[in-house]
Amino acid sequence: MPHACPPFNASATDGEGLFSSIEGQELLDELTRYRRDLHRIPELDDDLPRTIAYVRSVLSGLSCDVLEPCKGAVCAFFDLGRAETVAIRADMDALPIDEASGAAFSSEHPGRMHACGHDGHMAMALAAATWVDRVARGADAVVRAGQLPRNVLFVFQPAEETTGGAKRVCESGVFERYRVTRIFGMHLWPDLPAGSLASRPGPLLARSSETTATFHGVSSHIAKWRDGRDALGAAARFVVGSKWLSRKLEQDEPFLLRFGHMTAGTVRNAVAGQARVEGSLRVFSDDMFARAQDEVRALAQTAADEEGCTFDLHFSEGYPPVVNDGTLFGEAAQALPELERVPEPLLIAEDFAFYQRYLPGVFFLLGTGTGIPLHADTFNFDERVLLRGVRAYQQLLFGV
Known part of the structure; x- marks a missing residue:
């Protein structure tokens, strides 16, 4: 779920720009077709046969090399004869959610839905690819290949919502093979005004680590509670203490530790042997992250100790934080004069972070203005906001 972001003073755009001879309505029709076609066929994780087939069907008619660098990923390389390449990333996977949006183009796959905007991300990347073509x-009529400073690689990746497909794309060697020196990505954002574009230099999104603590005690009848070791009591102390710990550590930098699920014991009148x-x-x-692990373990x-129990503690590796390269962000801000600033980092995670550990990258938030949370079964948006995203990609490819 997104961390609510204060509204920005950004007006919605009609999508008209300086860099494409495609008329605005034609581009909107193209974006709408891509988005709705993809929205109907949501697939999960790495298992994306229909989605990949659709993406390849669009790319196969363009003047690019189409390749699959790793399982579930598709890339399109436009060779413009340059020494360096810029990459644009889109994620393809959906969520295991039953759709309740009521849209005429709702999911055809029960229990699966594009509830996080990945259909829109793909639509923008496909439309940008047809423009580069x-x-x-x-x-x-306006831009010629000689005016684009770099080759372009479009990356359509799997498993953003699950296992971090971006990491496998990085490890495939595709960036080295095609001399990629920078990467851009975008995420639809319900908390921003429709058509507004926002980001910030440095930390933007958080590192996420699933944290699990298991306390082992000794069960006994509550009438003989002194014979037991209360695992539930230990867990309760731990959860209450975690709130104090969060308040302490967030004094140094943005920090969050919260627990949403606890199980303990077997019956109401017995001391819990495990929690x-x-x-x-x-x-x-x-x-x-290293400091937090030490503090949480302590x-x-x-x-x-206070309940006479033992414990196991596990932190998942998770995704790294999304940290925008300062120099590249400065170049992007010059190319996008209307870019708004996110006032402080947001406490959600995104696997775009893996790309930024391989090469300089900047991630943007594109407002939908709906306020409907990401991952909601009613998530939807007006495709006109995608025009702003495509124009932004054009500006970045042309000017950064």
């Missing part, structure tokens, strides 16, 4: 063929607490840790630096030890 026009440029490469000299068919655009399990599941939550999430969000930080913005490797140093804070907290769990204290809680266990």
Whole structure:
């Protein structure tokens, strides 16, 4: 779920720009077709046969090399004869959610839905690719291939919502093979005004680590509670202490530790012999992640000791924080004079972070203005906001 972001003073755009001879309505029709076609066929994780087939069907008619660098990924390389390449990323996977939007183009796959805007991300990347194709063929009346400073690689990746497909794309060697020196990505954002574009230099989104603490005690009848070791009591102490710990660590940098699920015991009149607490840790630096692990482990030890229990503690590796390269952000801000600034980092996670550990990258938020949360079964948006995203990609490709 997104962390609510204060509204920005950004007006919605009609999508008209300086860089494409495609008329605004024609581009909107193209974007709408792509988005709705893809919205009907949501697929999960790496298992994306219909989605990949659709993406390839669009790319196969363009003047690019189409390849699959790793399982579930599709890339399109436009060779404009340059020494360097810029990449644009879109994610393809959906969520295991039953759609309740009521849209005429709702999911045809029960239990699956594009509830996070990935259909829109793909639509923008496909439309940008058709524009680059026009440029490469000299068919655009304003921009010629000679004016684009870099080759272009479009990356359509799997498993953003699950196992971090971006990491496997990076490890495939595709960026080295095609001399990629920078990458851009975008995410639809319900908390921003429709058509507004926002980001910030440095930390933008958090590192996410699933955190699980299991306390082991000794069960006994509550009438003989002194014979037991209260695992539920230890877990409760741990959860309460985690709130104090969050308040302490967030004084140094944005930090979040919260637990949303706990199970313990078997019956109401017996001391719980085991308790399990599941939550999430969000930080913005490797140093804070290491510090948080030490602090949470010490907290769990204290809680266990106070009840005479033992414990196991596990932190998932998770996704790194999304940290926008400062130099590249400055160049992007010059190319996008209307770009708004996100005032502070947001406590959600995105696997675009893996790309930024391989090469400089900047991630943007594109407002839908709906306020409907990401991952909601009613999530929807007006395709006109996608015009702003395509124009932004054009400006970035042309000017950065």
